[in-house]
Amino acid sequence: xxxxxxxxxxxxxxxxxxxxxxxxxxxxxxxxxxxxxxxxxxxxxxxxxxxxxxxxxxxxxxxxxxxxxxxxxxxxxxxxxxxxxxxxxxxxxxxxxxxxxxxxxxxxxxxxxxxxxxxxxxxxxxxxxxxxxxxxxxxxxxxxxxxxxxxxxxxxxxxxxxxxxxxxx
Amino acid sequence: xxxxxxxxxxxxxxxxxxxxxxxxxxxxxxxxxxxxxxxxxxxxxxxxxxxxxxxxxxxxxxxxxxxxxxxxxxxxxxxxxxxxxxxxxxxxxxxxxxxxxxxxxxxxxxxxxxxxxxxxxxxxxxxxxxxxxxxxxxxxxxxxxxxxxxxxxxxxxxxxxxxxxxxxxxxxxxxxxxxxxxxxxx
Numbered sequence: 018x019x020x021x022x023x024x025x026x027x028x029x030x031x032x033x034x035x036x037x038x039x040x041x042x043x044x045x046x047x048x049x050x051x052x053x054x055x056x057x058x059x060x061x062x063x064x065x066x067x068x069x070x071x072x073x074x075x076x077x078x079x080x081x082x083x084x085x086x087x088x089x090x091x092x093x094x095x096x097x098x099x100x101x102x103x104x105x106x107x108x109x110x111x112x113x114x115x116x117x118x119x120x121x122x123x124x125x126x127x128x129x130x131x132x133x134x135x136x137x138x139x140x141x142x143x144x145x146x147x148x149x150x151x152x153x154x155x156x157x158x159x160x161x162x163x164x165x166x167x168x169x170x171x172x173x174x175x176x177x178x179x180x181x182x183x184x185x186x
Numbered sequence: 187x188x189x190x191x192x193x194x195x196x197x198x199x200x201x202x203x204x205x206x207x208x209x210x211x212x213x214x215x216x217x218x219x220x221x222x223x224x225x226x227x228x229x230x231x232x233x234x235x236x237x238x239x240x241x242x243x244x245x246x247x248x249x250x251x252x253x254x255x256x257x258x259x260x261x262x263x264x265x266x267x268x269x270x271x272x273x274x275x276x277x278x279x280x281x282x283x284x285x286x287x288x289x290x291x292x293x294x295x296x297x298x299x300x301x302x303x304x305x306x307x308x309x310x311x312x313x314x315x316x317x318x319x320x321x322x323x324x325x326x327x328x329x330x331x332x333x334x335x336x337x338x339x340x341x342x343x344x345x346x347x348x349x350x351x352x353x354x355x356x357x358x359x360x361x362x363x364x365x366x367x368x369x370x371x372x
Contacts, residue, residue, distance in 0.1 A: 047229075054261075058228065066314050067333045069311045070318055
């Protein structure tokens with residue numbers, strides 16, 4: 018048998034492409050034929066390397082000693098980046114929550130301050146809202162129009178002390 | 187009797203002087219271990235099983251490798267590896283419980299703990315990828331279908347609607363080219 022014939026037979030054996038009888042005969046020869054064992058070894062290496070080469074992405078299992086720093090460093094950087102991002106988002110969320118609740122906390126503790134705050138809010142371009150509030154509440158000619166800021170202050174006061182009754186005309 | 191190293195066994199009895207030392211076995215493992223493992227992967231078609239049998243093979247080398255001539259130690263290793271592989275396959279056929287006992291080396295006073303060998307090397311993969319790209323399209327297709335997709339030659343012939351002999355010829359020509367380019371006897 019030529020070397021090429023032997024190599025081809027060994028490849029078919031590795032690929033499990035030999036008929037049963039031919040496979041048994043081949044294995045009988047392997048017991049005492051080191052050159053045939055070498056052919057099987059080379060065929061096996063070719064198949065294993067080809068299988069890895071034909072994959073879209075090759076991932077080779079490296080021995081533990083070959084695992085270098087960059088892979089650990091990149092994972093550490095990823096963890097740091099994620100932590101920083103989470104912290105920034107938390108601060109941003111906190112900033113938003115603080116900026117949207119300027120008056121409630123003040124009104125809860127100091128009604129006079131709440132009135133001032135509501136005055137400040139109404140003074141920052143809320144005339145249209147005040148007009149709308151006035152319009153909504155107007156029951157008819159001769160009624161007093163109550164400015165919006167006063168209503169806001171009153172509602173804050175009543176929220177803090179339900180016992181006070183405010184009569185609205 | 188004690189060997190040159192004077193290493194006693196755990197039972198207190200000296201190791202016969204003819205036996206190979208652990209260091210000698212480890213040196214032979216570094217030299218031949220990858221090839222033996224690759225051979226076993228081709229016989230057993232399972233890399234985990236091949237690793238188990240490879241360890242057992244070199245354990246046998248420790249126990250009785252002194253009987254082999256140094257110039258034929260490689261052939262001796264392949265022979266023992268194949269014998270161990272057949273034994274492993276026979277025990278596997280008898281059931282998983284028996285197979286679990288395969289790994290225990292009951293008669294050895296010293297147990298080897300050999301490092302894992304990598305079957306595939308990155309530089310070889312890179313080189314082979316280039317060589318596969320240079321194959322004729324029909325040969326490359328057969329190689330890809332058989333080795334990567336895992337289809338049998340019969341299935342490939344059916345899909346391509348060509349005779350089985352045509353598929354086998356394309357595969358054989360491709361492999362001969364790859365072996366020639368890849369490096370003979372590599």
